[in-house]
Every structure is written in C-alpha cells, then in structure tokens.
Amino acid sequence: MEVVIAKNYDEMSKIATNIIRDQILKKPNSVLGLATGGTPVGTYKELVRMHKQEGLDFSKVITFNLDEYLGIPDDHPERYMNFMKSNLFNQINIRPDAIHVPTNIWEHVEEFCQWYEDEIDKAGGIDLQLLGIGPDGHIAFNEPTSSFASRTRVKTLDESTIKANARFFNNDESKVPKYAVTMGVGTILEAKTLLLLANGKKKAGIVAQFIEGPITSMITASALQLHPKPIVVLDEDSASDLKLKDYFKWVYSNKPKKYLEEQ
Ligand code: F6R
Numbered sequence: 001m002e003v004v005i006a007k008n009y010d011e012m013s014k015i016a017t018n019i020i021r022d023q024i025l026k027k028p029n030s031v032l033g034l035a036t037g038g039t040p041v042g043t044y045k046e047l048v049r050m051h052k053q054e055g056l057d058f059s060k061v062i063t064f065n066l067d068e069y070l071g072i073p074d075d076h077p078e079r080y081m082n083f084m085k086s087n088l089f090n091q092i093n094i095r096p097d098a099i100h101v102p103t104n105i106w107e108h109v110e111e112f113c114q115w116y117e118d119e120i121d122k123a124g125g126i127d128l129q130l131l132g133i134g135p136d137g138h139i140a141f142n143e144p145t146s147s148f149a150s151r152t153r154v155k156t157l158d159e160s161t162i163k164a165n166a167r168f169f170n171n172d173e174s175k176v177p178k179y180a181v182t183m184g185v186g187t188i189l190e191a192k193t194l195l196l197l198a199n200g201k202k203k204a205g206i207v208a209q210f211i212e213g214p215i216t217s218m219i220t221a222s223a224l225q226l227h228p229k230p231i232v233v234l235d236e237d238s239a240s241d242l243k244l245k246d247y248f249k250w251v252y253s254n255k256p257k258k259y260l261e262e263q
Pocket of ligand 1: 034035036037038039040066067131132133134135138139140141
C-alpha cells in the first residue's frame with residue numbers, strides 16, 4: 001500500500017487532485033468513482049480550479065458515485081446527487097449523461113442496484129476510485145461485517161455513522177437517513193486504482209488500524225490491503241497513530257524519479 005503523508009488538509013487535497021488529473025490526462029475517457037462527505041471537498045475545489053484555470057477537460061470522463069441516502073428528498077442539499085452538483089459537476093464540463101449517482105428512492109431499488117453494477121461493467125470498469133473512511137472504518141457505506149464480496153445493495157447505517165453525519169443535518173441525528181444504497185466492497189476492489197483520503201485527529205486511530213492492523217470485515221477499509229494498487233493520502237493529524245509513519249515518509253521521499261514524474 002502506498003501511504004503518502006501530507007503536511008495538512010490543503011496539501012492532501014492537492015496531492016489527490018494531481019493523481020486524478022494525471023489519470024484524466026493519461027486516459028481522457030477515464031471512469032472515475034467518486035465519494036462525498038467532508039474529506040473530498042478540497043479535492044473537488046482544486047479539480048474545479050484546474051478545469052477553469054488550466055483547462056482540465058472532463059468532456060469524456062464518466063463518473064460513478066459510491067453511495068446515496070435512501071428516502072432523502074430530491075431537493076435536499078445533502079442528497080449526494082445535489083452535493084456532487086454543487087461541489088463539482090455544475091462547475092466542470094462533464095456530460096450530464098456521464099454522471100451516475102445511486103438512486104435515493106426505494107421503488108425498484110434492487111433492480112436499480114443490478115443496473116448500477118451493469119453500467120459500471122458497460123463503461124469498462126472504474127479506473128480510479130476516490131474513497132473516504134468513516135469513524136467505524138467503513139468505505140462507501142460498507143459498515144462493519146460487510147462481506148468483502150458484497151456488491152451494490154441497500155445497507156442500514158451504523159449508529160456511529162448516523163452520529164458522525166448529523167453534522168450535515170443541523171446536528172439532528174433523527175434527520176439523518178438510516179438507509180443507503182452503496183457500492184459493495186467487492187465492487188470497490190475491482191477498480192483499477194483506489195485513492196483513499198483521510199484527515200484530522202479523529203481519524204488517526206482507525207487509519208492506523210486499517211493500514212497496519214489485520215484484514216477484517218470489522219473495518220472494511222482494511223480490504224485495501226487486498227488491492228493491487230491502493231494509494232492512501234493522509235494529513236499529519238490522521239497519520240499520527242501510524243507505527244510506520246517515518247517509514248512511509250522515507251519511502252515517499254525516496255520514490256524513484258520515474259514514478260515521481262508520473263505523479
Ligand atoms: C461518502 C462515503 C463515506 C465517507 C465517510 C467519511 O460517499 O462513501 O464512506 O467517505 O463516511 O466521511 P467524511 O469525509 O465526511 O469524514
């Protein structure tokens with residue numbers, strides 16, 4: 001696993017954006033998997049800046065978001081489709097028909113989940129999947145004990161996730177939807193590159209566990225240890241509990257020039 005430790009949130013966002021930019025430059029019709037939540041906001045800001053100031057072209061890019069709340073009203077600002085529109089899609093030149101975010105409605109949800117998996121396949125699979133990590137170690141909404149073979153499906157959110165996400169719902173836990181549609185761990189592991197971001201002291205414990213601890217479905221992010229190309233970009237705070245912190249810094253600063261140029 002490649003672990004990059006940035007000085008702070010802004011540097012973490014810049015490193016992540018450069019990786020995404022390089023993916024798009026290498027393959028203009030890249031299929032990107034996207035995440036919501038607080039962590040990637042700086043990355044989306046920087047991608048928008050690159051589009052506006054440097055002409056980064058999204059016209060051939062296809063996107064699939066990881067998850068969506070079930071039962072959230074269409075016009076709710078925390079509906080992930082709306083979050084993505086305001087933070088990214090409305091500010092870049094992506095084709096509307098290239099955007100995929102899971103459904104927010106219960107009707108035909110199982111058929112939807114199969115359709116979503118089929119669309120990812122039809123697009124040729126995900127080239128680069130952006131991820132955050134929840135306080136319980138989840139990736140997407142794959143809560144503890146989610147099967148590593150799981151596919152897109154309905155999940156009930158863990159109470160710790162509801163608590164953590166209440167900050168987006170006026171700190172009112174009763175307003176946080178209890179269910180979501182989420183890509184499975186198996187779906188995520190099929191992406192060619194995984195790019196997980198984490199920042200802040202609150203994430204330090206879980207970050208150390210998923211990188212340095214055992215592979216366990218109790219922490220679904222630990223499934224990254226099974227992936228051929230996982231990249232983790234952290235800020236100093238979220239990296240603070242890592243035993244191998246100095247090793248990761250040493251490896252990154254001694255990365256062969258060829259690879260540094262590629263990034
Ligand atoms: C969101 C998602 C979640 C978040 C995680 C961290 O699409 O898939 O797994 O990445 O809950 O959220 P933040 O970034 O708000 O700490």
